[in-house]
Amino acid sequence: MAETLPPPERYSQRWYLVLTVQEELLALDELLHTFTLAEPGRSDGDGGSEEERHERWDRELEPLVKAVDRVMDSVENLAEELGGRTGPGWLSGVPDWLGPGGGRAVGGPRAGLRLLEDLLDSAAPKWRYWREALEWRVEELRASWEAAAPDPGPHAGTPAPAGHTATVAVPVARTPADTVAARPAPRISVVFPVVDAVTGHGFLVEVRLRPRERADASGWVPEEQRLTPKFRRGLLAGHRAGLELARRAGVPGPAVEEWRAVTLEVRGVPERYELDDTSAGIGTAAAVAGHLLGLPVPTALASGAILDDGTVTDLPSREQFAAKEAAARDHGLDLLPLSSGTALAEVCHRLWPREWQPVLESTAEAALTALGHEVRLIQEVGTDSTVGGHRFVLTPSPVVEAVRQRLEAGAPAVVVGGPRSSTRTTSVRRAALGWQQRHGTPVIELRPSAGALPDAAELRDAITLARNATRVPPGSPALVVLEDLLSHQDATDLETVLPRAAAETCSTVIAVCLYSGGSRWRAHTVATVPVVVNQQWARQFSKEFVELNGLAEPDDVRVEVVRRAAALDIWLLVHLLMDLRPAAAGGHGGSGLALAATATLPRPTAEVPA
16 A cells, blocks of 8 residues: 655645645636536527637637646646656645545535536536547546545535625736746745635635845745735735734844835735635734744644734634645644634744744844843842851842832832942842742842933833743733942933833833932832931841841940941941851861952942842
8 A cells, every 4th residue: 555645844835836736726727617607598509600609618618728737737746746656645745625636524514626527517508518638637636636545534524604704815817827936035935814705615725925125135926916905905904914923033233124015925826816804813923923033834733813913803603614624734844723812922932832832932042242231139138147158048028029029019010229238138038038938929120221210112122022031921910129220311211110110021010220329210100119327227227137146236336336347338338247156176267358349339240239
């Protein structure tokens, strides 16, 4: 028994030859429908003498013979590509409902070769006259389909509801096109299923997108006449949504802009076969995003419309989905079931279940590095040890409690501001990790380049990249800590930037800001927690710190000496107080003074609490 050939690999030479067979069968079907529309009040036998009728029928037969011959040529070209291996499965991908015989697609109106067989078997004088010229051709094609012997599968779908037009065939003269020639310009290929408006059966169509400038430079002329304005709007909405997703994922700007203006080319349908729905939108969006992110060709297709913001809408009906799913399976592909309102990123995750998240992560990391931002997940306070590695116990902090209260109240953004080395970072991390422990919310630390506050759109994109780089799923809650923001000219509007970026990224933002003598932050309408460090607070902190860590008695005169020496630099004060610890057996207490002094320089290379 001959081995069954698998469906053609997408975008292979065999794939395009299969689409050519499909295209020629659809062209034949269009022509046959023009003959089935009888002129009112006239039959095949009307119109003069028998000789005149035969002359007229001979003229009408000529384009029909050419159409059948083109089908035969396309089938022969496919057989040659396979090296003559015309056994089971060699016509996989060619819509069964366009072929001859009973086949699988027995529901709905006849089409293609099956319609031609019915017409030749009719008693109409014209078709009896044409039988000799056409019957042997049909027999050869029937033999090819019988050799392919496709396995019986599920029904190709029921007819589309009355009045629905997924694709509309307009029978006009066609010009043969080269469907397999290689093109020098880069392209994005979009494959999507459509439903034939007459029969209700499905088949696949490919639309190629090329950058307009590069396509023009290559001398390539697009064929766009088959796309109605409705179809074009749906496809270009998907094109824009795919570009925006790729941009937000961190694809460099020049790579995105190269595809901003595109030309279109259609494969798999004859000229004037109009594509008149919006269901290519989702597939186009996913193909554009996948191409720019370097993802492989997926094993599933998607069908439906999409908005510019990447929201899925206008999905196929149950009947249309069944017909489209059968068409996808003819090519060994799946059709992804979707729900209205699904985000494009989720669609892509389902199309590339293994590759999507790692690609997002690596792309985001590269983009953040290029922008000069730093990001990481916070899983511990990390500021509860000295530069020399000696751990200490953190004292209670009213700032931690104040931040917690703002979060509990549902504030979308919290500003924690104070001078450098004033426990801002430590307090925020303690509050954020406490929130994480209670609610399971991941904590992401984002250090913007040069400490500058981005504008709202830039911050939204930076947070999106930070979430992708740390594998925090889109749409899930996250605490994003903007670490060590500095007051830059024209970059101080916290009350506008923070809430907007938080809302657009499903995040709560905590901004750790430097309050210095010349800083002016706009934060009147944002929840604010000031970190106040004065002599009285430092004195109380010193007493609690030495007592909690067993360093000295609270009234030890040395505590007051080092407090004054630290001059309200809390990080330096911690190191000086830690020097009061008793010497270990055979050792000494050691001095962290020199290390502590360097630890409080602005934005050091090593991490130092602010």
